[in-house]
Amino acid sequence: MNRLHxxxxxxxxxxMLTAGCGKKFNPADGAPPSPQVIDQSNAAxxxxxxxxxxxxxxxxxxxxxxxxxxxxxxxPDISREIPVISLASGRIVDIRAxxxxxxxxxxxxxxxxxxxxxxxxDTYLKAVNDEHLANLALVRAKDLFEHGAIPQAxxxxxxxxxxxxxxxxxxxxQWLSALGVDKNHPSDIVNVYAPISGVIVQxxxxxxxxxxxxxxxxxxxxxxxxxxxxxxxxxxxENDLPKVHLGQTAQIRLNAYPDKPLTGTIxxxxxxxxxxxRTATVRIEVPNSGNLLRLGMFVTATLTGKTSQTxxxxxxxxxxxxxxxxxxxxxxxxxxxxxIEVTSGDMLSGNRQEILSGILPGQDVVGDVLALEETxxxx
Numbered sequence: 001m002n003r004l005h006x007x008x009x010x011x012x013x014x015x016m017l018t019a020g021c022g023k024k025f026n027p028a029d030g031a032p033p034s035p036q037v038i039d040q041s042n043a044a045x046x047x048x049x050x051x052x053x054x055x056x057x058x059x060x061x062x063x064x065x066x067x068x069x070x071x072x073x074x075x076p077d078i079s080r081e082i083p084v085i086s087l088a089s090g091r092i093v094d095i096r097a098x099x100x101x102x103x104x105x106x107x108x109x110x111x112x113x114x115x116x117x118x119x120x121x122d123t124y125l126k127a128v129n130d131e132h133l134a135n136l137a138l139v140r141a142k143d144l145f146e147h148g149a150i151p152q153a154x155x156x157x158x159x160x161x162x163x164x165x166x167x168x169x170x171x172x173x174q175w176l177s178a179l180g181v182d183k184n185h186p187s188d189i190v191n192v193y194a195p196i197s198g199v200i201v202q203x204x205x206x207x208x209x210x211x212x213x214x215x216x217x218x219x220x221x222x223x224x225x226x227x228x229x230x231x232x233x234x235x236x237x238e239n240d241l242p243k244v245h246l247g248q249t250a251q252i253r254l255n256a257y258p259d260k261p262l263t264g265t266i267x268x269x270x271x272x273x274x275x276x277x278r279t280a281t282v283r284i285e286v287p288n289s290g291n292l293l294r295l296g297m298f299v300t301a302t303l304t305g306k307t308s309q310t311x312x313x314x315x316x317x318x319x320x321x322x323x324x325x326x327x328x329x330x331x332x333x334x335x336x337x338x339x340i341e342v343t344s345g346d347m348l349s350g351n352r353q354e355i356l357s358g359i360l361p362g363q364d365v366v367g368d369v370l371a372l373e374e375t376x377x378x379x
Contacts, residue, residue, distance in 0.1 A: 044338060044339040044340075045332055045336055045337070045338050045339070046329075046336065046337055046339070046376055047334075047335050047336045047337075048335055048336075048337070048372070048375055048376070049335065050335075051331075051334075051335045051336075051337070053371075053375070054329075054337075054366050054367070054368065054371060054372050054375075055366075055367050055368075056331060056364040056365065056366060056367065057314065057315060057318065057364065057365060057366075057367040058362055058363070058364055059312040059313060059314050059355065059359055059360070059361050059362060059363050059364075059365060060312070060313040060314075060352075060361060061310050061311070061312060061313065061361030061362070062310070062311055062312075062313045062348070062354060063308050063309070063310050064308060064309065064311060064345075064346075064354070065304045065305055065306070065307070065308055065309075066243065066304075066305035066306075066307045066308065066309045067302050067303065067304055067305065067309075067345070067356070068236075068240055068243045068244070068302070068303040068305065069300055069301070069302050069303075070234040070235070070236055070240075070282070070300070070301050070303065071234065071235075071298060071299070071300055071301070072232040072233055072234035072235075072282075072284065072298075072299055072300075072301050073232070073233055073296060073297065073298060073299070074230050074231075074232055074293045074294060074295055074296060074297040074299060075230065075231045075232070075233050075295065076201060076225040076227065076230060076231065076295060077225075077226070077229050077230055077231050077285070078231075080196075080198070080225060080226035080227075080228075080229060081201070081223055081224070081225045081226075082195050082196050082198075082223070082224050082225075082226075083220040083222070083223050084109060084192060084194065084195065084220065084221045084222040084223070084224060085213070085219055085220055085221065086110070086112050086114075086190065086192045086211045086212050086221060087116075087178055087179055087180075087212065087213070088112050088114035088116045088117060088179045088180065088181075088190040088211075088212055089112075089114055089115075089116055089210075089211065089212025089213060090112045090113045090114030090115060090116065090190070090210075090211060090212060091112065091113050091114075091208060091209070091210060091211070092110055092111070092112055092113075092205055092206070092207055092208060092209050092210075092211050092221075093111050093112070093113050093189065093207075093208075094110060094111040094207070095109070095110045095205070095206070095207055096108050096109055096110060096111075097109045097110070097194075097200055097222065098200065098203065099200055099201075099202070099203040100199065100200060100201075101199070101200045102198075102199055103194045103197065103198065103199075103200060103224065104194065104197045105194055105195065105196050105197045106193050106194060107193060107194045108191055108192075108193055109192050109193060109194055109221070109222060110191075110192045110205070110211070110221060111189050111190065111191055111192070112189070112190045112192060112211045112212065113188055113189055113190075114179070114188060114189075114190050114212065115188070116179060116190075116212075117176075117179055117181050117186065117187070117188045117190060118188060120172070120175045120176050120179055120181065121176065121181065121183075121186045123172045123175065124169075124172035124173065124175070124176055124183060126172075127165070127168045127169040127171070127172040128169060128172075130165045130168060130169075131162070131165035131166055131168070131169045133165075134158075134161045134162040134164070134165035134166075135162055135165070137158050137161065137162070138158045138159055138161070138162040140158075141154060141155045141157075141158035141159075142155060142158075180192065180193075192211075192221065194224060195224070196224055196226055197224075197226065198224040198225050198226040198227060199224065199225055199227055200222050200223070200224055201223050201224070201225045201295065202220075202222060202223035203221075203222055204220055204221060204222070205221045205222075225295075227288055227291060227293075227295070228287070228288055228289070229285060229286070229287055229288060230285075230286055230288045230293050230295075231283050231284065231285060231286075232250075232252065232264060232283070232284040232285075232286055232293075232299055232301060233281055233282070233283055233284075234281070234282045234284065234301055235274070235277065235279035235280070235281060235282075236269075236279060236280055236281075236282050237277075237278060237279050238273060238278045238279065238280070241269070241280060243303065243305045244266065244269060244282055244303060245266070245269075246266055246267070246268070246269065247265060247266065248265070248266045248303055248304070249263060249264075249265060249303075249304060250263070250264045250265070250266060250284045250301045250302065250303050250304075251263060251301070251302040251304075252264055252284070252286055252293075252299050252300070252301055253299065253300045253301075253302070254292065254293070254297065254299055255298065255299075256292075256297070257292055260292060262286055262287075262288075262292070262293070263286070264284040264285055264286035264287075264301070265284065265285055266282060266283065266284055266303070267283050267284070267285045268282070268283040269282050269283075270282065270283075284301055310361060311345060311354050311355055311356055311361075312354075312355040312359050312360055312361045312363065313348060313352050313353070313354055313355065313361075314328065314352065314353055314355060314359075314365055315351065315352055315353070315367055316347070316351045316352060316353045317351075317367060317368050317369065317370065318353075318365050318366060318367050318368070318369055319342070319344060319353055319369065320339075320369045320370075320373065325341055326341065326342050326343065326344045327339050327340065327341055327342065327369075328340055328342055328355075328358070328359060328365045328366070328369065329365060329366040329369055329372055330359070330363065330364060330365050330366070331364055331366075337366060337372065340358055340359060341358055342355050342356075342357065342358030342359055343355065343356040343357040343358055344356070
């Protein structure tokens with residue numbers, strides 16, 4: 001019984017296959033259509049109905065100095081970074097500044113309660129008393145010497161004692177001054193002031209924390225950086241190092257302020273290459289008037305070389321700016337155009353754009369890329 005049933009099923013399947021091979025697809029049958037394969041091997045190639053509506057222009061040529069574009073980050077000039085240190089050790093009782101604050105030279109930053117002041121003032125008072133007593137002894141010795149009561153050696157001894165007392169007094173006064181204490185108005189609270197004008201880029205203390213150099217804690221309370229001049233550190237590949245030299249001018253472009261280019265100068269080329277990336281660190285010094293450059297910013301630096309190169313030049317309207325990249329359309333035969341990525345250079349007079357790579361001088365491109373884009377969207 002099972003054998004007969006299996007034979008019947010096979011015959012039915014064979015009949016259905018035979019019928020299906022000779023019958024065309026009818027959507028009314030409810031079966032899904034066969035998938036159509038569309039060749040998208042070149043998605044950048046487009047077709048238009050009337051290519052003559054999009055005039056072509058031949059890329060011109062321009063000879064310009066060789067340029068190298070590198071990326072870098074903004075860093076403080078370490079020669080303009082000053083640590084704020086409290087020479088008086090003790091406990092912080094008040095903080096008047098915080099991280100990222102702009103401060104001026106002489107601004108009060110923090111107050112420290114320090115036993116060092118007590119010891120220093122005690123030494124100062126003793127030095128004052130010793131100097132006063134030594135001075136009285138010297139005056140007395142001079143009077144006795146004039147009357148022949150004491151020998152000259154004893155007068156010289158009194159003079160030496162007075163000189164030593166004055167030296168001790170001067171040292172005690174300087175100690176108080178170094179701690180930031182007014183000898184005429186002593187206090188165990190020491191004020192710490194900003195040594196320069198700038199921005200606080202590091203803060204290592206909090207209220208009630210230890211300060212100074214003799215207690216556990218950070219000896220450097222703050223670090224102030226003068227950001228009127230900054231460093232831009234770039235990584236230049238080994239093969240491009242011959243294009244870089246000390247004193248070379250660099251044009252700095254910021255993503256945040258594209259209409260405000262800055263100019264810097266290469267002041268150092270790292271002597272050691274990164275063993276993995278094969279790059280050297282190049283330092284560019286840049287004046288930062290207006291504080292446009294902020295620490296940690298990414299910038300693009302264009303280094304101008306000594307040799308010249310020939311580049312293509314096209315109308316600015318021929319360039320399509322899409323997803324932070326630049327493109328042009330070139331004829332691809334018939335009614336088709338090919339979209340090609342290019343690297344744009346400087347803007348030139350006459351609303352023209354320099355093309356560093358992607359096309360060659362003399363190559364035809366679509367002169368008005370926006371009109372072409374609008375037509376493609378309408379199709």
